[in-house]
Amino acid sequence: MPTVSVKRDLLFQALGRTYTDEEFDELCFEFGLELDEITSEKEIISKEQGNVKAAGASDVVLYKIDVPANRYDLLCLEGLVRGLQVFKERIKAPVYKRVMPDGKIQKLIITEETAKIRPFAVAAVLRNIKFTKDRYDSFIELQEKLHQNICRKRALVAIGTHDLDTLSGPFTYTAKRPSDIKFKPLNKTKEYTACELMNIYKTDNHLKHYLHIIENKPLYPVIYDSNGVVLSMPPIINGDHSRITVNTRNIFIECTGTDFTKAKIVLDIIVTMFSEYCENQFTVEAAEVVFPNGKSSTFPELAYRKEMVRADLINKKVGIRETPENLAKLLTRMYLKSEVIGDGNQIEIEIPPTRADIIHACDIVEDAAIAYGYNNIQMTLPKTYTIANQFPLNKLTELLRYDMAAAGFTEVLTFALCSQEDIADKLGLDISATKAVHISNPKTAEFQVARTTLLPGLLKTIAANRKMPLPLKLFEISDIVIKDSNTDVGAKNYRHLCAVYYNKNPGFEIIHGLLDRIMQLLDVPPGEDKGGYVIKASEGPAFFPGRCAEIFARGQSVGKLGVLHPDVITKFELTMPCSSLEINIGPFL
């Protein structure tokens, strides 16, 4: 969930009233936000870097507010205030307008070279905007929030904002060889080629995360003005020439990306949020984008869509009984201007360009429920009549767990993910022999594979508990995973029961006795006959020679028991002998 940081006093000023922290927390809760933290710049720096560094920092109170991940319209102070004011019926939702310029329309021409790397671009102009330091900071911060969220860290969309008065259109969005791109980037004093920049930014804590998006591509995306000035090299960096400042009056905004829908949403959000500060409030100047095929469109779309939802559907889905008029009023409070039309049961809802999250009637139903107040909804029990069943394997597991404890063994709970070493090297096996599934992106060795046996987890538990009195008698009943091309995903779980006995003596007879007890519990008699169980001398790299047996039950091999090999004991950092038993309980269902 994105967190938006706003200055409390600025927020209250914009809301036209003050709140206590508790009152504001309550308001957030009701609206689906969360007042996550009350802090200040000073407090943040002091927490992260110590009191000394924080000395000169501002102690203006900051509210950190968690915003639902699909509400891009609430990612800045301007949007939060607008949303809350409409919710509290203090203002009417503004209507956003796209206008044609008095003079020539700004043009962004896309060349076909972009097709392979970053094919989409949209643009718009904010005219006669009036920034203050706070507004400017918010404008920059909103771009950052959008980049981190809907833009998927600039991979899907990247935003560039420019001082239009320093540029001259039409603009060209093209792609060039990195060595052919040369410009002075933001916050640098001289020109670099794109190749040089990519190198420089490898050590830049902020920008290094975006380099991979274009790094290995033969051509890099770049936007020029008609004089060959570089506006930006998306999604990495803007040019210094067209940088915006607090004093910038006219802003050219371009969004490039690999997802056209999202690029349009991002542009809509930026212009709807900040057109508030334009001379003609909530009015945005259109820009024309010319596609490689010669066709062109104007942006921002700022589309208003109408949806029709029946009042009784909303009532039925929420479990309330409100009149259509009241429902329309509730929805209007959620920034969805609504009115009752037709037969008096039909509600027409206008979805503004800020609410790209509304894609289905169920989204409208939710907003009606939020405005009604979740906690005002009458709780009722559904009349759904059903008979409960346990999943047979889990039922057997539960029964066995209790009787394993009754047999004096203690249950442990170990991880399903582990290192290759745990399931292979340490048990004297080659990893290829384990048929383990492998994880492609583990952050550490602990998450390389899914376990193919429960034994390593039990042995690691003993290693962490060497100070406990002996003997240690442990068990676990849980799943392991084996590759299996007969399943839809190519892997399959097996429910295993594993037990270990760790003491000054190997205690094979103890583990063997436990097997006998388990078989007694499972009603499997001793003996070779089909229904019975028997153990037969066997061998395995994890076991001491001559001290390993394979367990056959109901006509199939179900596992092994034996005294562990000293190498295994040592590799798991243990010092005493240990015997173990591991069976698949699936065949006993």
Add this chain to the structure above:
Amino acid sequence: MADGPVAELLLRRLEASDGGLDSAELAAELGMEHQAVVGAVKSLQALGEIIEAELRSTKRWELTAEGEEIAREGSHEARVFRSIPPEGLAQSELMRLPSGKVGFSKAMSNKWIRVDKSAADGPRVFRVVDSMEDEVQRRLQLVQGGQAEKLGEKERSELRKRKLLAEVGSWRDRPFKPYNFLAHGVLPDSGHLHPLLKVRSQFRQIFLEMGFTEMPTYNFIESSFWNFDALFQPQQHPARDQHDTFFLRDPAEALQLPMDYVQRVKRTHSQGGYGSQGYKYTWKLDEARKNLLRTHTTSASARALYRLAQKKPFTPVKYFSIDRVFRNETLDATHLAEFHQIEGVVADHGLTLGHLMGVLREFFTKLGITQLRFKPAYNPYTEPSMEVFSYHQGLKKWVEVGNSGVFRPEMLLPMGLPENVSVIAWGLSLERPTMIKYGINNIRDLVGHKVNLQMVYDSPLCRLDAEPRPPPTQEAA
């Protein structure tokens, strides 16, 4: 500590003696309680290898009242023998004698007497031998004379069986050192269940009590399709990022997907349908095929609902599951790469948000949580969505205890579920309520191989609706 004077005396006597001392004799000699000497022995033993002591027990025997009588007058069988004159005695008359019944059978088995059943006036008893030795009387007289040790174990036990001899049971009247009732008892050797899994059992129980059927969750490996696409989670969603999800290198891709259904899912994502605008992006089959470690058990719920949708006509269901899920997250005190997810699902005609809240209220009441409130939230696959908060008395604030919602039509309709069927669902982690309940701050103290087994040994029964133990008072930092 050795209690000074007696222990010292004991050591001096031991030094002087050859071959040890008898504590009872020593006590008698010193004119003190035997218990005091024993006490001194025990204290000295506790100090280590200072003295050697061995426990000797002596048993004393005494005659029962019947035994006394026999020692005086002879055994019942002897008395029977003696009462038979040379011409014999009618058996009926013999039986009337005080020792008749017992004495007759014993004398018969000793072959001292015989019965003539053909006698004219009924069975008649005759002597077989002229004389006999009354062994029983002799043995009892030995015991009486303080020479019980002259009898063998077998002979003694025979007399005991006949209730003629008894061990001197004098401890009934002896004084004993008082017990220290403040001391702890000796814990029984036992096995133990893991605390988190005890909580799991209780959650299963609650669902079963509420009539919910357990879903199979027997597959840690899942395709992106079932884990994300089927839930209408778009392919560019951040949860599908390498930073959040464990993807598989081998087997990297799912081998089979239900292609008809896949087509409907694809269309819903990329173009919309079923009343939805869709996400309007290029949906890729390759992305859906990518295998991963399931990030939630909702993937299992999706499979269960898909199976349900294939069964016509639709029947309402209540499902639950509790199993492991995996996240490639940054680990900290409350987050591990794997944890257990609890999920409840109800599918029926005309379910409302009020129904969801009603079911949640009943569910949480069974957990002992009665103060609930609901916050609007966003989940990719539920709409409306609500986070469940409960007031925590200890922390004095509202804490999130679960997440819930109504599954989106874009998820349900492509499966083939009827349009007027709603599916409400909620989920929570198993670890979080367990940590809150038992006041555990670090998840590693609860799960995984590094837990302290003593914690497992000591953990109490899990009774979720019982008042929790007050949290331990904070120690000063």
